[in-house]
Amino acid sequence: PDNEQGWKWSEQLQSWLQPDGSYVRFHTADGELRLTAEETERAEKERLAAINERLMRKLRELNIDPDSL
Numbered sequence: 001p002d003n004e005q006g007w008k009w010s011e012q013l014q015s016w017l018q019p020d021g022s023y024v025r026f027h028t029a030d031g032e033l034r035l036t037a038e039e040t041e042r043a044e045k046e047r048l049a050a051i052n053e054r055l056m057r058k059l060r061e062l063n064i065d066p067d068s069l
Contacts, residue, residue, distance in 0.1 A: 003031075 002008060007016040007027065015034065016027040026034040035043065059066045 003016065005018065007018045009015075010017055013026065014029065016029070016031065018025040018027060028034060056066045059069075
């Protein structure tokens with residue numbers, strides 16, 4: 001069966017299938033996008049970069065030069 005967005009449900013994959021140009025995107029039963037391996041890796045790199053930036057900022061607030069460590 002289709003949902004309101006026109007996605008098709010796959011029992012075998014337990015996922016909604018969304019046409020996206022020449023690709024098919026997968027969504028959980030709740031409609032959450034399942035990320036590709038590349039998207040997951042990029043999100044993790046962005047998360048780590050944000051943590052790194054917060055740590056560097058905190059060190060500078062404590063008058064510690066992070067470049068000297």
